[in-house]
Amino acid sequence: MSELHWRWWQRGVIYQIYPRSYKDSNHDGTGDLQGIIEKLDYLNDGTENSLGVDAIWISPFFPSPMKDAGYDVANYVDVDPLFGDLATFDRLIAAAHERNIKIIIDYVPNHSSDRHPWFIESRSSRTNPKRDWYIWQDARPDGSPPNNWGSVFGGKAWTWDDTTQQYYFHQFDPSQPDLNWRNPAVKAAMLDVLRFWLDRGVDGIRMDVIYMVWKHPDMPDQPLIPGAAGRGPDDLFGRQQHLYDYNYEGIHSIMQEIRTLFDAYPGDRLSIGEIWLDLPERMKYYGNNDELHLPFNFGLISSASFLEETPWSAADVRRIVDEYEAALPAFGWGNWVMGNHDTPRLASRLGSHSKARTAALLLLTLRGTPTIYMGEEIGMVNGDIPPDKIDDPQGLRLGAAYTRDKCRTPFQWDGSDYAGFSTVPTWLPVNPDYPLRNVAGEWLDERSMLTLYRRLLWLRRRSMALSVGSYEPLESPEGTYVYVREYGPETMLIALNFTGEVLLNTLLDRQGMVSGMLELRPQEGVLVRLD
Ligand code: GLC
16 A cells, blocks of 8 residues: 555544643733644644644634533634634634644534523524524423433533523533434534535544434433442432433434535545444444544543543553454544543553653554644643632532543643743643643753654654554563554564553662663662552
8 A cells, every 4th residue: 555545644643732721822821723823833843843743633712601611612613712713713724734734623513502692592482493403391290300311510411491491401511502413404504514614624623522412302211320329429420321312323324424524525534523432332433434534532541530540551451452453444544542631631640651651652653543632742740720710610510529620721831930821820720840841841851751752753754654554462471562563564563561660760860661670780779669
């Protein structure tokens, strides 16, 4: 197969930008699109003097009351003044394309904001033509909600509307009413949103919880999972079997319609879906090569819950990778995600920076498109968010332990005030470790996390074996994971040791993993953690 045969999103690496926290260009404490433009050369200027990513996925920047950090959209086809305007977005696409960087945007089809004009109309009266654009139902005779479904963010998934005396459904926050995709007018309007952005030149679209848009039409009660504690008493969602509220039969024909829409565009437009489902169900979103190009693979994150641990032993990781490889349809292209704006920072989740470094090597050498969440390349850790600063509706409802703000703190560019992200107090506090952990400092440090990412990214860019070659695990000693990537005459071996971690040595120049054989230099002492 020739190099040209591969699509950009098979060879390339995606970098997720959470725009509110990337770079503030207009000194209001919040990141913006112009800020991203200013940092494009950092991401890829065509030389090894830049990070070396191929595409950026930008989380929502649409007009929004920001109840769920932009995932509550009040207008799908505009830019919130906080981030710029459509002209800024056009400049961003042009500037990115000049550097061969692809642009992927976010799309939030399952729900809008309650400030969206569609919902304002819908809730104005029972006879409004937009009434059926959302999901409205009568109370049960005792006044309680129509069924037992719970919201992802905790509590019930229904909110009573006094004016029209019915409940409306929201899989997430009450300020995020679910759109009724069973209404053909809603579907048509939402497909038009995709066209609007594809017409504007975006190279790909990441579709937020796309598997949730199709529910059982009668919305029956869901059975409880025996003994499940969920994320506390308020978590009804976490204690139910999700038979009817998402991934419901019929969803795949919507996926096919979306794919047909993408395929009608010139160029390789990429459709990505956010799919938090188990492996067999997730794989169905490839369809028969007629659904999503990339159903996001969270196998190595395992769960969006802030408290659940990722299994992180050589055997676990190899099993997860091998099961994924085996389940991937022959025509399908895989992908790996290790962090995002909803999950704890890698170094915090795995427990150390040495482990986060191993994870980086894994992410960038597995077969399948990697997505790097901004900040992982400098080893950012979870922020410590004071209770009065919690912004995330999940944290506000389920408690500080679950607040996703921790992984959304401002990006750390340098050691100056506000980490070079802004010049004024920022919307979430900057992590106090910024004087030590920032791009400027790590750029100059040959052994930093940033140097590791940059060198890996460039190695991968130059290597067909690493980017698109075959994957073959090898037998290796317990605690290690070894595999080979091969393409034509090029063969690469990747060897990872998950056991033993040097916490400190007396010469202060070794940190991280050790092999079975530890060579001590004269007068050197080493402190190793073995679990
Ligand atoms: C997705 C987003 C998350 C958001 C939710 C509701 O899971 O990644 O940030 O809160 O959908 O839109």
